[in-house]
Amino acid sequence: MSEFVRVQTEGAVGSIRLDRPPMNALNAQVQDELAAAAAQVTADEQIRAVVLHGGDKVFAAGADIKEMAEASYATMAAHSRRLQAAFTAVAKIPKPVVAAITGYALGGGLELALCADFRVVGEGAKVGQPEILLGIIPGAGGTQRLPRLIGPARAKDIVYTGRFVAAPEALAIGLADRVVPDQDVYQAAAELAGQFGSGAALALRAAKEAIDEGLEVGLDAGLEIERLHFAGLFATEDQRTGMRSFIENGPGKATFSGR
Secondary structure, three states: OOOOEEEEEEOOEEEEEEOOOOOOOOOHHHHHHHHHHHHHHHHOOOOOEEEEEOOOOOOEOOOOHHHHOOOOHHHHHHHHHHHHHHHHHHHOOOOOEEEEEOOEEEOHHHHHHOOOOEEEEEOOOEEEOHHHHHOOOOOOOOOOHHHHHHOHHHHHHHHHHOOEEEHHHHHHOOOOOEEEOHHHHHHHHHHHHHOOOOOOHHHHHHHHHHHHHHOOOOHHHHHHHHHHHHHHHHHOHHHHHHHHHHHHHOOOOOOOOOO
16 A cells, blocks of 8 residues: 555546655655556556646655755665656556646656646646756756757756746746646646546557657657557557447547457
8 A cells, every 4th residue: 555645546537646745755665656656557447547646735846855865876876767767657657647736846746747748737836947956957857858848948947047937937838738726736637637538548558659759769760650559550449449430420429448
C-alpha cells in the first residue's frame, strides 16, 4: 500500500494523487511510489486516461532538498538514475495523461508535469525550474522535456534564471494548455481526460508513441515509426469497429472495445 501516492478511478479515468504534505516534496519513496502508480494505471485496461495531481493547494514543490543537501557525487549519480526512471515511467504511460496543476509546480514538480501530455493550470499557480539558485541544474527532464515543449530559448530563460512563471505566461508560451480558476483545476483536467475515456485505446496508445518517439529521431525515421503503428492498427477490433461505424452511421459514433 503506497503511503504518499494514491491511484483512484472514476469511470474510465484514473488519477495519480500525490499526498505528502505540506508541499508534496518528491523524495525517494515518492519516486518509487510514482513508478508503481504508473505501472498500475498502465496495466489496468479499464483506465483509458489519467489525471496527475497533487491536491487543491499544491502540485509539487520539487525534490526533497533536505534529503539531497549533503549527498555526494556518487550518491546522486545513482539517485538521479532512480529519479529519471520514475519520471520516465510516468511519461511512458501509454494513455493520455493530464497534469492538474495548483499552487506550485517547481523543480521536480514541473519536471513531473512535463511528463504529462497536457497541463491544466490554476490561475494562481506558479511553475519553474529554480535549481540554478541551488547551484545545480534540473535532473529529471527539465533540460530536455522543457525545450522540446516550449523551444530552447524560452527553456534557457526559465532554467538560467530560476524564476517562477505565472499561469498567463505559461499559457502564452505553451507550457500550459488551459488556465482555469484554481478551484476548478481538477475538474477541468478530469473533463479533458474524460473525453478520451470512450476513445480507441489502442489507437490513442499508438498516436502517443508515434509522436513521442518521433520527436527523438529524424523525419524519415519518424515517418517509419508512424507507418508501422498505422499499419499495426489494422490488426485491431477497434479499427474494424470504427470504419464500419463510419460507413454505416457517419463519423464519431463508434463504440470501441479497446481491443
